[in-house]
Amino acid sequence: MKKDLHPLFYPRSAAVLGAGADPERVGFNIFESIVYGGFKGPLYPIHPKLKNILGYDVYPSLDKVPGPVDVAVIALNQFSTVDVLEECARCGVKGILSIAGGFGEVGTEGVKLENKLAERANELGIPLIGPNTLGFINDDGNFYATFYPLRLIKGGVSVISQSGGMGLTIMQKALDEMMGMNKWIGVGNRAALEFSDYLAYLGDDPATRVIGVFMEGSEDALKFVKLIREICLKKPVVVFKAGQTKESDYMAMTHTGSLAGPYRLYRDILKQNGAIVVDTVEELVACCKALSLSQLPEGKRVGVLTHTAGPSIVAADYMLQLGCELPKYAPETYQRVRDVIGQNPPVVLKNPLDAAGLGFPALTYGRIADAVLGDPSMDIMMAIYCLHKNWRFPSREIIDVRNKWNKPAVAYYVSTVGDSAIDREMLQKEGVPLYISAREAARAVYALYEYKQILSSQAQ
Amino acid sequence: MSTSKYFPARLNDKRRRCSKAQVKEILDKIKSDGRKLLFEDEVKRLLALNGIAVTPCEVAHNEDQAVQLAAKFGYPSVLKVRSVFYTHKSDCGGVKLNLPDENGVRMAFREIRAAVAEQEPEACITVQPMAGAGTEVIIGVTTDNHFGKVIMFGLGGVFTEIFEDVTFRLIPITRKDAFEMLESVKGSMLLEGYRGKPPADRESLVEALLKVSKLVEDNEEIKELDLNPVVVYENGLLVLDGRGTLS
Numbered sequence: 001m002k003k004d005l006h007p008l009f010y011p012r013s014a015a016v017l018g019a020g021a022d023p024e025r026v027g028f029n030i031f032e033s034i035v036y037g038g039f040k041g042p043l044y045p046i047h048p049k050l051k052n053i054l055g056y057d058v059y060p061s062l063d064k065v066p067g068p069v070d071v072a073v074i075a076l077n078q079f080s081t082v083d084v085l086e087e088c089a090r091c092g093v094k095g096i097l098s099i100a101g102g103f104g105e106v107g108t109e110g111v112k113l114e115n116k117l118a119e120r121a122n123e124l125g126i127p128l129i130g131p132n133t134l135g136f137i138n139d140d141g142n143f144y145a146t147f148y149p150l151r152l153i154k155g156g157v158s159v160i161s162q163s164g165g166m167g168l169t170i171m172q173k174a175l176d177e178m179m180g181m182n183k184w185i186g187v188g189n190r191a192a193l194e195f196s197d198y199l200a201y202l203g204d205d206p207a208t209r210v211i212g213v214f215m216e217g218s219e220d221a222l223k224f225v226k227l228i229r230e231i232c233l234k235k236p237v238v239v240f241k242a243g244q245t246k247e248s249d250y251m252a253m254t255h256t257g258s259l260a261g262p263y264r265l266y267r268d269i270l271k272q273n274g275a276i277v278v279d280t281v282e283e284l285v286a287c288c289k290a291l292s293l294s295q296l297p298e299g300k301r302v303g304v305l306t307h308t309a310g311p312s313i314v315a316a317d318y319m320l321q322l323g324c325e326l327p328k329y330a331p332e333t334y335q336r337v338r339d340v341i342g343q344n345p346p347v348v349l350k351n352p353l354d355a356a357g358l359g360f361p362a363l364t365y366g367r368i369a370d371a372v373l374g375d376p377s378m379d380i381m382m383a384i385y386c387l388h389k390n391w392r393f394p395s396r397e398i399i400d401v402r403n404k405w406n407k408p409a410v411a412y413y414v415s416t417v418g419d420s421a422i423d424r425e426m427l428q429k430e431g432v433p434l435y436i437s438a439r440e441a442a443r444a445v446y447a448l449y450e451y452k453q454i455l456s457s458q459a460q
Numbered sequence: 461m462s463t464s465k466y467f468p469a470r471l472n473d474k475r476r477r478c479s480k481a482q483v484k485e486i487l488d489k490i491k492s493d494g495r496k497l498l499f500e501d502e503v504k505r506l507l508a509l510n511g512i513a514v515t516p517c518e519v520a521h522n523e524d525q526a527v528q529l530a531a532k533f534g535y536p537s538v539l540k541v542r543s544v545f546y547t548h549k550s551d552c553g554g555v556k557l558n559l560p561d562e563n564g565v566r567m568a569f570r571e572i573r574a575a576v577a578e579q580e581p582e583a584c585i586t587v588q589p590m591a592g593a594g595t596e597v598i599i600g601v602t603t604d605n606h607f608g609k610v611i612m613f614g615l616g617g618v619f620t621e622i623f624e625d626v627t628f629r630l631i632p633i634t635r636k637d638a639f640e641m642l643e644s645v646k647g648s649m650l651l652e653g654y655r656g657k658p659p660a661d662r663e664s665l666v667e668a669l670l671k672v673s674k675l676v677e678d679n680e681e682i683k684e685l686d687l688n689p690v691v692v693y694e695n696g697l698l699v700l701d702g703r704g705t706l707s
Contacts, residue, residue, distance in 0.1 A: 221606035225630065262606070268628040268644070269607055272637055457636065 003127050003193065005201040008095025009183060010141040011070035012041045015062055015093075017084060018075035019045030021053050026099060027075040028053070029147040030135060034073070037137070037144025037151075042067050062091050071095045073135070073145050078102035078110070081131065082117050089124040096121065097145050098130035104189045105132055118191035127197075133188025134164035140182050140207045155180010156209030157288045160198045162187055166214045166242075169281050176417050177435075178424050179289040182207050194220040196227050203231035210292040212284050213239045217262060225273040232274030236291045236451045239275045240284045241266045274454045276447055283443045290433045290444035294408045296452040300324045302445055303378035304352035305369055307359030308386050311414055311438055312352035315382060318442035324449065326351045327377045336371035340364060352384075360388070366397025373405045380408045382445055387415035395423040399430045408432075408448060412441035465536065466589035468513045468696030480678065482509050487681060490706060496683075498704035499542050501586050503685065507699055510675045512668050514699040517588040523569045529587035530565045536590040539568045540701075545579035547703060552576060558590050591698050594691040595651060595660040599669060599699075601631070601676050601685040603707065609676050613641045613669060615650055616689045632677045638669040651692070660692035668697060683707035 014034065020027035031045055035054055043056060044065045050058045059065050062072065062084070072093045074081050078100045088096060103114035114131065121128040129136055135146035139154055148168055157179055161167030164186045174181055183205070185198050195218050202208045211231070218224060228237050244263045270277050276291075278284045302324045306312035316326055334349045341347065341358045348354040353372060359365050365385065373381040383398050393413060402409040411427055411434040413420050424434045435441035486502055486509075498506075504514040516533055519542060520526035530537035541554030549555050553575035556568035569585060576583045596616025604610050607630055614626035627644045629637045642648055642662055653659035668690065676682050685704040690697055 217606065219606055222608050222630075225607070262604075264624075264626070265604060265607065265610060265628045269610070269630045272629050272633075272640075 003197050003201075005095070005127055005193075005197065007070050008097075008127050008129065009136075009138045009143070009201070009205075011095065011143060013043070013067060013069050014039065014041065014071040014073060014143070014145075015044040015046055015059075015065055015069045016073045016075060017046045017062065018080075019047055019050075019053055019058070020075075021050055026147045029149060030073060030075050030099065030145060031056075033135075033144045033146050033149035036149060038142040039144070040142060041070075044069065062087050062093075065091070069093050071097065071143075071145070073097045073099070075099045075147075078113055078131065082113060082120065085117070085120045085124060085126075089126060093126060096126055096128040097133075097135055098128055098188070098191075099133060099135060099147065100130075101132040103131045103191065114189060114191050121192045128192040129185065130188035131191060133186040134167065135186055137184040138182070146184075146186070150175075152181040152184070153178055155182060156207070156292045157181050157212060158183035158185075158202045158205065158208040158210070159212040159214070159288075160185045160187060160195065160202070161214040162190075162195075162216050162218075163214060163242075164188075166281065170212065170214060170285060173281050173285045174289075177285050177289055178421075178428055179285055180292065182209075190218070190220075194218065194223070196220050196223040199224060199227050199231065199237070203227065203234060209235055210288050211235060211237045212288040213237065214242070214281075214284065215239065216242050217266070221266070221269075225269055225275070228270070228275050229273040232454050236287075236447075236454070237275045238278060238284055238287045238291070238447070239270050240278050240281065241270065244279070276450050276454070278443070282437070282440050286433075286435060286440035286444045287447035289428075290410065290447055291451055293428055293431050293433050294410070294448055295406075295431065296448050296455075297379035297408050298452070299379040300446075300449040301327050301377055301379045302351075302382055303329065303372040303375055303380070304382045304384065305355065305359075305365075305372045306352050306384035307355045307357070307365070308384065308414065309348075309352075309354050311384050311386075311412065312354065315384065315412060315438040315442045316352055318439055319382075319445055322442065322446040324442075324446055329353065329372070329375050330377055333371050333375040336374075337368055340367040340371070359385075360391050362392050362394035362397055365394040366401060369394070369397060369401045369409075370404065373401050373407055373409060378407070380410065380445060380448065382410050382412060382441060384412045385414070387413060387419050393420070393423045395426050395432075395434075398432055399427065402430070402432055410435070410441055410445050410448075412436070412438060464534075465592040466515055466534070466698070467592045468693060468698050479509055483675070483679060487679060487706065491681075495544065496705045496707075497544050497547060498685075498706065499586075500540065500702055501542065503687070503702035503704050504699065506675060506704075507672075507687070507702065510671045512671050512699060513664075513696055514702075515588045515591050517586050519584050520569070520587050521584055523566055526569045526585060526587050527562050527565050530559070530562070533587065533589040536560050537565055538588050538590050539565065539572060540586050540588075541572050541576050542584040542586050543576060543580045546576055546583075549701075591691055591700050592693070594693040594697070595657070596689040596691055597651075597660075597665065598626075599672055599685075599687040599690055600626075601672060601682065601704075603683045611641075611669065611673050611676070613645065615645060615647045619645070619647045619650075631673045633669060633673045635666060635670060638666040638673075641669060642666070658694040661695055661697060662692075664695075664697045665690075665692055668699075681706050 600612035
C-alpha cells in the first residue's frame with residue numbers, strides 16, 4: 001500500500017513540539033531552520049513556559065494552537081515523543097517528524113519503545129519520519145525541518161540517507177558542486193516508514209528528477225529493489241551502499257551465501273534492477289549532478305579534449321575501466337583540427353586530443369572542441385582545461401559546441417572549487433556539468449551512458 | 461563396459477519435460493524423512509527433471525550394488541559417501557575418484573565405509589561415472605535475509621575460493637541477467653577458452669542458470685543449492701556434484 005507522504009513534505013502549517021530558545025539545543029535549531037528555510041505557512045512553536053521564540057508566539061500545547069497543523073515536528077525526548085502521538089492525532093496532524101534518539105539504537109528497552117511508537121503512528125494512520133534523525137528538507141516547499149541548518153541550491157536531485165552524517169556529507173558536497181537539490185530525507189531508525197516508502201514517494205514526485213540513496217542495509221531491500229526496477233524507467237536512481245568488508249554478519253549462511261558478503265550481493269542485485277551503483281559520496285554527487293543536468297549520450301564513445309596530458313590520461317584510464325570507449329577520431333576531424341591550428345601542429349592527434357600550448361586560448365580551444373564533438377564517432381565529449389591567472393576557461397565555447405552538435409559534454413577543470421565557481425554556474429545552467437576531479441568527471445560521463453543503457457534494456 | 465570418461469554428448473537427453481509432480485515427490489520424500497539436507501543424487505534428480513545435464517548418480521547400499529552400478533554407468537567410476545553427518549564429503553575421505561575397475565570400486569567402497577565408521581558405519585554410497593575435464597564453474601542458490609532467493613555464479617576452484625570472484629542476481633533471472641552473470645565475473649575470459657583450451661558452451665550455461673532459477677522460483681522450500689563443480693564443455697555441460705537444503 002502506498003502511503004501518502006505529500007502532506008508531510010508539503011505542509012500548509014507546522015508545529016514544533018519542544019521548540020526552545022537555547023541555540024545549544026536541538027529544539028531551537030530545528031525551529032530556526034524552518035523559519036530561515038522560508039516556510040510560508042503558519043508555524044507554531046510549542047513549549048510549556050516560553051512566550052516567544054524568534055518573534056513567533058509560543059503555545060503551551062498542541063491543542064492550544066489556533067489553526068490546523070499538518071506536520072508536527074517532535075523535538076521532545078523519546079518518552080514524551082511516544083506520549084504526544086495521541087494528541088497529534090486528535091489535532092488532525094497529517095505527518096510527524098520524530099527527532100529523538102534513545103529508541104531502537106540503544107538496546108532492548110529502546111526497541112520496545114520504538115515498536116510502540118511505530119505501532120501507534122501506524123494505527124493512527126499518521127506517516128512518521130524517524131526517530132533518531134537529523135530531519136528532512138523539502139526545498140521545493142521551503143520546509144527545512146532539520147537541526148543542522150543550511151540552505152540548498154534549488155534543483156531536481158532528491159536524496160534518501162540512512163545516516164545523518166553521510167546525508168550532511170552529501171549536501172555539503174552538493175553545495176561545493178552547485179548541485180541543485182529538491183528533497184533530503186534522513187530516514188533515521190525507519191520505525192514506521194521504510195526506504196521503499198520514501199523511494200515510492202520520490203518516484204512519483206514531479207519535482208524530483210534524480211534520486212540519490214545512501215544506505216547501509218535494510219530488511220526492506222527486496223521491496224526497495226523491485227521499486228527501483230519501476231522507477232528507473234522514469235528517473236535515475238543512484239545508490240551508494242556502504243559496508244564493503246565482510247565483517248557485516250547479518251548473513252550467516254552457507255558457503256555460497258557468505259562468500260562475498262552482503263556488499264556484493266547488494267551491488268549486483270541493485271544493478272540487476274536498474275540502479276546506478278557508486279562507492280563514494282563524491283561519485284554519488286557526481287552522477288546525480290550529471291543526470292539532473294545533462295542530456296544522455298547515444299553511446300559510450302567519449303572524445304576527450306585537453307591541453308594538459310596527465311589529467312586526460314587519468315580520466316581516460318578511469319573511463320576505460322568503467323566501460324567507456326575512446327575510439328580514434330575520424331581523419332576528417334584531424335584535418336579540421338589542422339585547419340584550426342596549422343598543418344604540422346605540435347599536438348598529439350589522437351584520443352585524448354592534446355592541443356598542448358595551442359589549446360590555451362579559449363577561442364582556439366572552442367574551435368578544436370567543435371571538431372571533437374562534431375566527430376561522428378563520438379557520443380559525448382569530456383573537455384579538460386587548467387585554471388590560469390591570465391587565461392579564461394573556455395566555458396562559453398563548450399556550451400556553444402554542445403548546442404551546435406546537440407550531444408552531451410562534461411567539463412573537467414583543473415581548479416579549486418572557488419576559482420571555478422562562476423564557470424560552474426554558467427556551464428551547469430546550460431546543462432554541462434563541471435568537475436574538478438578526474439574520477440568524478442569520468443564517473444559522471446559513464447553514469448550518463450549507464451542510464452541510457454538502463455532505459456533501453458529495462459524497457460524491453 | 462566402456463572405459464572412457466563421461467561427457468554430456470553421450471547423455472541420452474530425451475528432452476524430458478519437467479514434471480512438477482515428480483519434483484514435488486522428491487521434495488516431499490525428503491521432508492517426510494525429517495531431513496533438511498538434499499543428497500547429491502536427489503539434487504541431481506531435481507536438476508535432471510528440469511533439463512539440466514548431470515552425471516548419472518545412484519545409491520548403493522552395499523559393495524555388490526556399487527559394483528553393479530559402476531558397471532552400468534561405465535568406468536572410470538566415482539564413489540561418494542551419502543550421509544547427513546558428512547556434508548563436506550571430500551574432507552572426511554568420503555570421495556573416491558577415477559576408479560578404473562571393479563577392484564578399485566570394491567577397495568573404494570571399503571575405504572569410504574571405514575572413513576565414516578565413527579558416525580555412520582552403514583552409510584550409503586553413491587556411484588557415478590567419472591566425467592571428462594572442462595571449464596569448472598559453480599552455480600549456487602541462497603536465501604538472503606534481506607533479498608530472499610538469490611542465484612550465484614562463479615568460476616570454480618581458486619577463482620571462487622580465494623578471489624571470491626562471484627556474482628549474484630535476484631531470482632527469477634532473465635536471459636539477459638544470465639548472460640550478464642557470465643560477463644560480470646573477472647575471470648569471464650576463461651569461458652572463452654585460452655592456451656588451446658576450447659571455449660566453454662556459454663549458451664548451455666545460460667540455460668542452466670535460467671533452469672536453476674526457475675526450479676527455485678517454482679519450489680519455495682528450496683533454501684540453498686550448491687552445484688559445485690559444474691563442468692562446461694565445448695558442447696553442453698554437466699553438474700558433477702551438488703547439495704542443497706530445504707527451509
